[in-house]
Amino acid sequence: MATPEGQARNKEVFRTAAQLMVRQGYGGTSISDISKAVGMTKAGLYHHIRSKQDMLFQILQHALDGLERVVIEPAKRLEDPEERLRETIRLNVRGIIDHGPEFTLLFPERHHLDPAQQEVVATRIQNYRTFVRDALREMANQGKLRDLDIYIAQRHLLQTIVGIARWYTEGSVDDENHLVQQTVDYHMSAILKR
Amino acid sequence: MATPEGQARNKEVFRTAAQLMVRQGYGGTSISDISKAVGMTKAGLYHHIRSKQDMLFQILQHALDGLERVVIEPAKRLEDPEERLRETIRLNVRGIIDHGPEFTLLFPERHHLDPAQQEVVATRIQNYRTFVRDALREMANQGKLRDLDIYIAQRHLLQTIVGIARWYTEGSVDDENHLVQQTVDYHMSAILKR
Numbered sequence: 527m528a529t530p531e532g533q534a535r536n537k538e539v540f541r542t543a544a545q546l547m548v549r550q551g552y553g554g555t556s557i558s559d560i561s562k563a564v565g566m567t568k569a570g571l572y573h574h575i576r577s578k579q580d581m582l583f584q585i586l587q588h589a590l591d592g593l594e595r596v597v598i599e600p601a602k603r604l605e606d607p608e609e610r611l612r613e614t615i616r617l618n619v620r621g622i623i624d625h626g627p628e629f630t631l632l633f634p635e636r637h638h639l640d641p642a643q644q645e646v647v648a649t650r651i652q653n654y655r656t657f658v659r660d661a662l663r664e665m666a667n668q669g670k671l672r673d674l675d676i677y678i679a680q681r682h683l684l685q686t687i688v689g690i691a692r693w694y695t696e697g698s699v700d701d702e703n704h705l706v707q708q709t710v711d712y713h714m715s716a717i718l719k720r
Numbered sequence: 721m722a723t724p725e726g727q728a729r730n731k732e733v734f735r736t737a738a739q740l741m742v743r744q745g746y747g748g749t750s751i752s753d754i755s756k757a758v759g760m761t762k763a764g765l766y767h768h769i770r771s772k773q774d775m776l777f778q779i780l781q782h783a784l785d786g787l788e789r790v791v792i793e794p795a796k797r798l799e800d801p802e803e804r805l806r807e808t809i810r811l812n813v814r815g816i817i818d819h820g821p822e823f824t825l826l827f828p829e830r831h832h833l834d835p836a837q838q839e840v841v842a843t844r845i846q847n848y849r850t851f852v853r854d855a856l857r858e859m860a861n862q863g864k865l866r867d868l869d870i871y872i873a874q875r876h877l878l879q880t881i882v883g884i885a886r887w888y889t890e891g892s893v894d895d896e897n898h899l900v901q902q903t904v905d906y907h908m909s910a911i912l913k914r
Contacts, residue, residue: 549831554747634886637743672909678893678902685883686876692828693875708872715866716910 539564539574540585544628552582552635583643586636589629590650596621598657607664612710614658618687619706627691655680662717672719683713733758733768734779738822746776746829777837780830783823784844790815792851801858806904808852812881813900821885849874856911866913877907 542564547555557578561571575581597617604610622630636647662676686709699705736758741749751772755765769775791811798804816824830841853874859865880903893899 551745551747551829553745635745674905675893675898675902678899679906681883681887682880682903682906685886686879689875689879689883692879699869699872704869705872708869709876711868712873712876712910715914716906720909720914 540588544632548628548631552638607661611661615710622691630691734782738826742822742825746832801855805855809904816885824885
């Protein structure tokens, strides 16, 4: 089992590698580039990963572990669907700010994975979409939502959160809590019945 | 001046090249790949473009010309800011569906352009953001908006529209007009005062 220091080191390696792959594209990034960026020899890096493709897979799995631990696990304890949805948005935006947008930005590169790996990643993403959709459905059943298409609302909601990884940089908004709160309010206003 | 046939041919070349660059990444796409995909010889392709970078620049300029012609020009004729914003959202979503998501999806590759080209593209994108922000500001001045951060609202709004290029495929929603209408309603509900 990895020590806490080992886990923190892994996270930094993944984060640096993700930044590089986002900046240069997966195709434009070599294992040499990655080993230089993370300050390891190629041999040292191959001790942890089997290939560049394996690196991408491990990074995305790490990001999805984080999503489950930091967003889904705490939010799913909330029984009330409106509270659960608010908390999901809040924690997801907070997670992107705190753990780095590069993990979110790397997901479009997942088509470089082999089919079995793509399937694993796609299933985990789909589980998150279902988690959000279920909260919306429960709210609809409680009569809380205006007349809307839940599938499209779920897409819009998650695209906006993912979008924050694209445009947010430190200092682009007054403060992070403000961004989190504005994002929760935006979506609750968009969906709740007047 | 290009004939209408020449313009249609250009659009198809740009579209095919854009699809390829989106699928393989800019770094993973060669001029040979592009010439094969568009059914031209490399020499024939070099008659139109100077380099792969020039190809990317011309495609993005073409996409921005389309945005101006299809979205901004018609919408800006509307004096009422709420009508103008509704029409902007409507035309932008419709434009992505009709003219192909690959143009939208290619914009993240713009960091491969040279600095002067990047500046041209960034300025045109910024002009569109300002156009949307101005409609929001005018609506705020008319007392129509709930208490919200206009900068963040503008970002959320445009990320959602760009996001449609990522998830929408034919058949993923009942019909296109439904998607357009749901998207307009989502944002108007998000921003209008109750």
